[in-house]
Amino acid sequence: MKTYIKHNPWQIIEDTFRPEYNEFSESIFAIGNGRMGQRANFEEEFSGKSLKGSYLAGIYYPDKTRVGWWKNGYPEYFAKVINSVDWIGLHILVNGQPLDLAKVTVKSFERRLDMQNGILYRSFIAEMPDGVQLKVEASRMYHLFASETASLQYKIEVLSGRIAMEIRSHLNAQVVNRDSNYDEQFWESTAQGNEGDHIFVSARTKKTGFGVYAMLENKLSSSDGSVEIQDTITSAGYMAEVFTVDLAESKMCCFEKRVAIVTSQNHAVSQLRDVALANLDQLKAMSYEQLKEKQATAWQQIWAESDIEISGDVAAQQAIRYNIFQLNQTYTGEDERLNIGPKGFTGEKYGGVTYWDTEAYCIPFYLATQSTKIARNLLIYRHQQLDKAIENAAKLGFTNGAALYPMVTINGEECHNEWEITFEEIHRNGAIAFAIYNYVRYTGDQDYIWSHGLEVLVAISRFWAQRVNWSSEREQYVMLGVTGPNEYENNVNNNWYTNRIASWCLEYTLLCLEKLGQLNSGHLMSLKDKLTIRTEELQKWQHIIDKMYYPFDAQRNVFLQQDGFLDKELIPVAQLDPAQRPINQHWSWDRILRSCYIKQADVLQGFYFLEEQFELEALRRHYEFYEPLTVHESSLSPCVHAILAAKLDKPEKAYEFYLRTARLDLDDYNNDTEDGLHITSMAGTWMTIVEGFAGMRIKDGKLYLNPMLPKEWAGYKFRVLFRGATLSIAVHADGYTIENISDTAAQILTETQAFLLAGQSKKQVSQAR
Numbered sequence: 001m002k003t004y005i006k007h008n009p010w011q012i013i014e015d016t017f018r019p020e021y022n023e024f025s026e027s028i029f030a031i032g033n034g035r036m037g038q039r040a041n042f043e044e045e046f047s048g049k050s051l052k053g054s055y056l057a058g059i060y061y062p063d064k065t066r067v068g069w070w071k072n073g074y075p076e077y078f079a080k081v082i083n084s085v086d087w088i089g090l091h092i093l094v095n096g097q098p099l100d101l102a103k104v105t106v107k108s109f110e111r112r113l114d115m116q117n118g119i120l121y122r123s124f125i126a127e128m129p130d131g132v133q134l135k136v137e138a139s140r141m142y143h144l145f146a147s148e149t150a151s152l153q154y155k156i157e158v159l160s161g162r163i164a165m166e167i168r169s170h171l172n173a174q175v176v177n178r179d180s181n182y183d184e185q186f187w188e189s190t191a192q193g194n195e196g197d198h199i200f201v202s203a204r205t206k207k208t209g210f211g212v213y214a215m216l217e218n219k220l221s222s223s224d225g226s227v228e229i230q231d232t233i234t235s236a237g238y239m240a241e242v243f244t245v246d247l248a249e250s251k252m253c254c255f256e257k258r259v260a261i262v263t264s265q266n267h268a269v270s271q272l273r274d275v276a277l278a279n280l281d282q283l284k285a286m287s288y289e290q291l292k293e294k295q296a297t298a299w300q301q302i303w304a305e306s307d308i309e310i311s312g313d314v315a316a317q318q319a320i321r322y323n324i325f326q327l328n329q330t331y332t333g334e335d336e337r338l339n340i341g342p343k344g345f346t347g348e349k350y351g352g353v354t355y356w357d358t359e360a361y362c363i364p365f366y367l368a369t370q371s372t373k374i375a376r377n378l379l380i381y382r383h384q385q386l387d388k389a390i391e392n393a394a395k396l397g398f399t400n401g402a403a404l405y406p407m408v409t410i411n412g413e414e415c416h417n418e419w420e421i422t423f424e425e426i427h428r429n430g431a432i433a434f435a436i437y438n439y440v441r442y443t444g445d446q447d448y449i450w451s452h453g454l455e456v457l458v459a460i461s462r463f464w465a466q467r468v469n470w471s472s473e474r475e476q477y478v479m480l481g482v483t484g485p486n487e488y489e490n491n492v493n494n495n496w497y498t499n500r501i502a503s504w505c506l507e508y509t510l511l512c513l514e515k516l517g518q519l520n521s522g523h524l525m526s527l528k529d530k531l532t533i534r535t536e537e538l539q540k541w542q543h544i545i546d547k548m549y550y551p552f553d554a555q556r557n558v559f560l561q562q563d564g565f566l567d568k569e570l571i572p573v574a575q576l577d578p579a580q581r582p583i584n585q586h587w588s589w590d591r592i593l594r595s596c597y598i599k600q601a602d603v604l605q606g607f608y609f610l611e612e613q614f615e616l617e618a619l620r621r622h623y624e625f626y627e628p629l630t631v632h633e634s635s636l637s638p639c640v641h642a643i644l645a646a647k648l649d650k651p652e653k654a655y656e657f658y659l660r661t662a663r664l665d666l667d668d669y670n671n672d673t674e675d676g677l678h679i680t681s682m683a684g685t686w687m688t689i690v691e692g693f694a695g696m697r698i699k700d701g702k703l704y705l706n707p708m709l710p711k712e713w714a715g716y717k718f719r720v721l722f723r724g725a726t727l728s729i730a731v732h733a734d735g736y737t738i739e740n741i742s743d744t745a746a747q748i749l750t751e752t753q754a755f756l757l758a759g760q761s762k763k764q765v766s767q768a769r
Contacts, residue, residue, distance in 0.1 A: 028677070
């Protein structure tokens with residue numbers, strides 16, 4: 001763990017230069033605006049540890065798969081959202097010596113992320129080799145109000161001595177990815193140059209042919225006024241302007257960069273130059289301070305909708321705001337072609353592509369904090385890729401329109417190349433179906449099922465019906481050779497969660513078909529004709545539901561994670577040597593697979609999704625059996641356990657898991673944050689408070705609440721959108737308050753009463769756990 005990030009309710013602060021942890025800090029202080037984003041790389045050159053990263057949503061390269069043994073059905077490439085144009089770069093020479101924090105004496109240093117206003121700040125005092133001391137104050141932002149633009153300001157003050165300084169400000173499209181499988185260059189340059197007050201570069205991705213055009217305006221001013229450009233430097237994919245300035249002691253200069261980066265994903269290639277120019281022109285009339293004010297206003301609107309306030313616990317307050325901040329700057333929902341990568345704009349790992357994390361963890365956050373359209377767009381993203389999911393299944397031998405959604409994708413094609421995941425971690429299909437159910441349950445938008453959802457549900461159900469097989473010995477359906485959510489088990493038979501979610505998908509699809517028949521029999525007949533649904537097929541689905549096999553231990557009265565689980569040596573995690581943790585960084589894969597240790601919620605994932613189907617005591621038995629065996633080495637693990645612990649009235653465990661999920665990256669629990677943040681698990685942090693501590697659920701179309709107050713907190717407050725109403729819930733020691741701050745009435749359900757909360761009204765509830 002790393003604990004040097006200072007606790008502050010609205011700021012993320014690093015107050016000492018730690019070059020050995022710079023890649024970790026680059027992840028932590030990353031910023032973006034949903035359209036593009038960047039790791040917190042330094043503007044000036046840095047020869048120490050650094051992972052350069054500047055990313056554009058949806059712009060990817062199909063990096064050829066690298067495996068030792070090719071298997072039929074393997075994807076041919078891994079799609080990666082790739083490192084793109086570096087626009088922040090400043091090559092600074094001070095009296096002929098480079099300003100490089102790895103080569104100078106750093107007297108003081110601070111990096112600060114202002115989450116309230118969406119601005120990254122950095123300041124330092126450096127002593128150059130010749131004894132000159134400089135103070136630098138830098139800030140930058142990716143504009144929410146103009147998502148194809150960004151800006152930075154870089155101030156240099158001479159504290160002692162006199163300097164002759166050269167500043168070279170560049171646009172550089174000759175960038176690489178550290179994780180390139182074959183050390184390939186993903187970009188080819190198409191043009192570079194200058195035009196009036198601007199410089200530009202344009203490039204095109206190899207293979208995929210995405211065009212990118214970046215236009216930059218540089219401006220340098222000193223105590224004596226504006227500084228003119230002295231020279232330009234041009235090479236393939238690179239364009240720079242050179243400025244020189246002399247500064248005496250106590251004098252300063254200020255460099256500003258404003259950039260527009262546009263892509264052929266959103267505009268015709270022939271229009272990229274004009275669009276970039278128009279984007280820059282809309283910033284032209286504003287000073288840098290006015291840009292900051294406009295950015296602050298945009299973030300204030302976001303915080304008004306999604307902030308969670310915690311009283312009495314600064315570490316918890318900082319953590320939840322950090323998670324909400326990163327979620328909102330990763331995905332804004334304005335483009336239904338985009339989704340939420342596990343690392344967002346913060347690193348190369350996982351390639352910026354889509355996993356089942358979106359449906360399982362992110363959709364609840366966007367449902368409750370944003371317009372319904374945002375979550376709907378995430379569902380439509382999968383509907384648009386249904387044909388590709390059917391293709392993916394066909395490559396594995398499935399027929400009749402069966403769909404297997406990819407484990408990893410950016411365009412609908414599977415691009416994960418580990419066989420135990422690609423072929424076996426098929427439970428991901430269940431998350432896609434559950435997200436449809438979850439969306440409809442929360443919004444009441446039944447029309448989505450009829451217009452989009454049922455086609456997806458039928459295709460998924462066809463996959464499950466073909467993936468199971470009848471066991472003559474058991475006289476039940478079984479599912480062989482799978483990997484469940486616990487990826488520390490591979491190629492197992494009858495993973496309980498996979499079997500259960502498969503059966504549930506069939507149940508839900510049949511229920512939706514029946515409901516459609518009741519509402520509009522003509523529409524149902526049209527859909528059956530379109531998808532060639534026959535009565536015999538539906539009867540087969542029901543037979544699978546009735547005869548599905550679930551491994552079970554009668555002695556413990558618990559479902560088993562998979563066949564043979566009790567053959568393992570069941571040694572609780574608490575008995576492991578702490579020096580061996582995390583086990584995925586200390587043990588061989590063979591040893592992990594033979595162990596009983598669980599990476600993340602597996603059986604308990606099913607109890608979380610399908611909680612209404614299980615009694616509380618059943619949940620308690622399974623939690624108390626499986627949690628002690630869980631190492632929580634997936635970022636997705638603590639949040640589910642926190643929610644279940646809260647439901648079981650285990651406040652200490654719920655709070656422990658809350659801190660682990662909320663501060664997973666800030667404190668580097670899993671020693672991997674330098675690769676990038678765990679964006680999708682951050683939605684789980686929000687769920688931990690709202691679904692865990694506040695007990696929020698949707699029951700019979702009503703918003704249900706059953707809050708508890710962790711003893712570490714004096715109170716907490718959050719806001720949710722529910723079926724047109726905006727509700728503010730404040731929990732305190734003697735109960736909680738529900739305030740409807742909209743004009744739309746809301747149906748509310750508590751442990752003791754049900755009532756209609758009129759618009760612009762408030763109700764105090766005395767009960768709180």
